[in-house]
Amino acid sequence: MILLGTHRAEITPPGPTYLAGYASRSALGPAETVLAPLQLRTFVLGGRDEPPVVIVGADLLWWGEELVQALRTAVRADFGIPEQNLVLHATHTHSGPQTCRYMAPSLGKVDPNYLDHLRRTTLASIEAALGERSPVRVEIGRATADVSVNRRWARTAGALPNTPIDPELTAVRFVDESGRSRAAFVHFACHPVVHHGHAFSPDFPGALTTELESDIAPVVMYLQGCCGDVNPDMYTPDGLFRDGAEPEIERMGQDLARTARTAFGAAHDAGPPRIGVSRAQVDLPVQDRVDTSELRRLAASEDYVGEWARLMLDHPDRFARTPVLDMVRVDLSERLRLLGMAGEPFSRYGLHAKRVSGHTCLPMGYTDGMTTYLVGAPHHAEGGYEPDEAPYYLGMPARLAMSAERVVLEAITELVAEPVHARTARSVTNP
Incomplete structure (x- = not known):
């Protein structure tokens, strides 16, 4: 127990x-x-x-x-x-x-x-x-x-x-x-x-x-x-x-x-029962980012794209960084x-x-x-909304690349299949 x-x-x-x-x-x-x-x-x-x-x-x-x-x-x-x-x-x-x-x-x-x-x-x-x-x-x-x-x-x-x-x-x-x-x-x-x-x-x-x-x-x-x-x-x-x-x-x-x-x-x-935790971080590949001049142009818009552009200009570190997907596996039994x-x-x-x-x-x-x-x-x-519009609402630096599916599926397979070593963590970095 x-x-x-x-x-x-x-x-x-x-x-x-x-x-x-x-x-x-x-x-x-x-x-x-x-x-x-x-x-x-x-x-x-x-x-x-x-x-x-x-x-x-x-x-x-x-x-x-x-x-x-x-x-x-x-x-x-x-x-x-x-x-x-x-x-x-x-x-x-x-x-x-x-x-x-x-x-x-x-x-x-x-x-x-x-x-x-x-x-x-x-x-x-x-x-x-x-x-x-x-x-x-x-x-x-x-x-x-x-x-x-x-x-x-x-x-x-x-x-x-x-x-x-x-x-x-x-x-x-x-x-x-x-x-x-x-x-x-x-x-x-x-x-x-x-x-x-x-x-x-x-x-x-x-x-x-x-x-x-x-x-x-x-x-x-x-x-x-x-x-x-x-x-x-x-x-x-x-x-x-x-x-x-x-x-x-x-x-x-x-x-x-x-x-x-x-x-x-x-x-x-x-x-x-078998309680354990294992974690992974997956770099999410994204499409090409727009340049700063284009961000400034988009920032004049009053729609959600304008909101996104202003957010990126205010936080250039977030615009430049690679989005990371955190994943956690918890074993219960x-x-x-x-x-x-x-x-x-x-x-x-x-x-x-x-x-x-x-x-x-x-x-x-x-x-x-x-x-x-x-x-x-x-x-x-x-x-449609999920691939095309949502990344702007959610503050992503760009839309996901087509290769993101493969990267995430492979990371799921690896994390789910491996033995659990309690209190361990690792990262998955795209080539």
Whole structure:
């Protein structure tokens, strides 16, 4: 058995704060309405004689890189936990506050006071979870959910290919010596974008976890999969998305909860516990950058490209540097591991990770920061928001090169396949 400690805390902004996720809301000002509270859940896992692994899951769009580093430094200083043993994951709700400073302001303005509030709340949650550890074993079950769709296919009314997405929901339960469920993970891949309104909401992951915390386990963390090209199946035949409010959010949460209960009902032992962490950094190849004179010309524009150009001029170091994709592998047992990526991966990356791991890996985006959409080579040729526009909103120095797909797939294969050596890290550099 392994030791597990858990804690849950609310991270809803205490006052009016800009939402992140939709540029269309940028002119509405700070949000004040709360449809449902945003939550942060902490799992501390490990043996008695080794530094624990800390996994924090939060109802955020993503974690900003500066905040990630600040928290890593703090867990080492405050708790003696190695920096690489802290894993920060986001559900990717589009109705939470922005945490990244170096993105287009129209995607959500950062509130420094909220970042400090989030940092303090996260550290307090980790401290509380560290004090609540007890032995557990790990169980895993799977089921198929019929609530999602390839959004590039759906929103173009079939003009783009309907490439495969991952409909599998995986349920992981941590069971104590008396047979009681102490905590659980639910892993699924779908954008939390049921809600488009001007209010705070954890979207369907919040409805799902709240529902399961009533009967499955006291603390349930949602793990967001590779959902860059996956939305809820709420499109009209002509490609319009029918966004919803609380009733629609609750309905999708309940639909997924039923699937999750099926998966929990089929859960079986996940094998001997084996806690370990391994990390990799992958240089992401990008297309040619524009020159400084072109940046100055673009900066006069009032659209998202102008925002991007002004951001690059203000931060020339970010414009010049090679984007790096952080990846982390966390082993929970001999037949279960997590793979986190600091980007927004399309389904092809998650399906690849599952395949090369022998279906023992749960691939996750939005972990330990955010770079850009990890699109596939075919999507570059197809064009559209994810390969062409999103890099500007996300503060990339240029769009990804076609070779990025090969680089990332190879890095996933290598990281998933290698034996875990606790507290090790390495880099993958492109030739």
